[in-house]
Amino acid sequence: MSQKINTLFDSHMHTPLCKHAKGSPLEYAQAALERGLAGIVITDHIPMPAWFDAPWRMALSELDRYLEWVLQAKEAMQGRLEVRIGLEADFHPGTERFVEKILGRYPWDYVMGSVHYLGAWGFDNPDFKEEFEWRNLEGIYRTYYDLVAQAAQTGLFDAVGHLDLPKKFGHAQPALELAIPALEAIAAADMALDYNTAGLRKPIAEIYPAVGLSTVAAQLGIPFVLGSDAHAPAEVGYAFEEAVQTLEGIGGQIVTFKGRARV
Numbered sequence: 001m002s003q004k005i006n007t008l009f010d011s012h013m014h015t016p017l018c019k020h021a022k023g024s025p026l027e028y029a030q031a032a033l034e035r036g037l038a039g040i041v042i043t044d045h046i047p048m049p050a051w052f053d054a055p056w057r058m059a060l061s062e063l064d065r066y067l068e069w070v071l072q073a074k075e076a077m078q079g080r081l082e083v084r085i086g087l088e089a090d091f092h093p094g095t096e097r098f099v100e101k102i103l104g105r106y107p108w109d110y111v112m113g114s115v116h117y118l119g120a121w122g123f124d125n126p127d128f129k130e131e132f133e134w135r136n137l138e139g140i141y142r143t144y145y146d147l148v149a150q151a152a153q154t155g156l157f158d159a160v161g162h163l164d165l166p167k168k169f170g171h172a173q174p175a176l177e178l179a180i181p182a183l184e185a186i187a188a189a190d191m192a193l194d195y196n197t198a199g200l201r202k203p204i205a206e207i208y209p210a211v212g213l214s215t216v217a218a219q220l221g222i223p224f225v226l227g228s229d230a231h232a233p234a235e236v237g238y239a240f241e242e243a244v245q246t247l248e249g250i251g252g253q254i255v256t257f258k259g260r261a262r263v
Ligand code: ZN
Pocket: 014, 018, 020, 045, 231
C-alpha cells in the first residue's frame, strides 16, 4: 500500500445506540489505534421522525448521549488518535426538514446521506430480501438512483453512503449506465462517495461502490472517503489495504471531512 496506513481515517462506524452494533466509541477508537490508523469518524445512524425505521437507529432523546459518548472517546484519545463526530443520515423524501434540524444541532465533522428505503421497503434488511424476487432489478436500481440524485440535490450531505447498496444480497447492478445521472448529481453537488468495505462481508462480497462505478466517479472528479461501516470494534479498518490498492489503481482521490469541510 503506497499510502501509509498511519495517514488513513476510517470514516464510517456505529455505536450500540443504533440497537444493532456492539462496542463503545472508546473501543472503536482503541481498535483503530491498534490497526495504526490516524483517526476515525463515528457515524451512527441519525435519529429520524418516529415513524421511520425506529428499531435501527438512535432515538432523538439519545442524541445528547451520543455526543457525550463520542466526545469522551475523543478526549481519552487526545494526542494518540484523532476522533471526529459524524452521522449516517438517511435520505427519505419528506424527512429533509427533520434531518436539517438535527444537522443544525451540532457542528458535525462529517455527514453521509444514505438511501436504505424504496418507499416502505427497507431493501438492505435481510428480513425483507424476498422482495427482490417480486420486482424488476433494473427498476429497483432506477428508483434507487433517482433517490440518490435527489439526496445530492438537497445539499444536506457531504457524501453518499454505500452507493450501490441494492447489490448487498447478490443482486449486482445490471448496467453501469443506471448510475450515471446520480453520479453527475453527486459531482455537481461537490460531494464525495463513502468507499465502504462492509460489502466484502456481505453475500455480494464487493466494496461499495463496485470498481466500474468507482472508475466513472473518479473520472468525474468525485473523491472517496474510506469507511469500514463497522458495527463492532474488530471491523475497524476492515480490508483497507485492498480498498486503497483499488482506489490507487483507478486514480481515485481519498479524502476525509472535518467540520463538514474536505481535508
Ligand atoms: Zn447500521
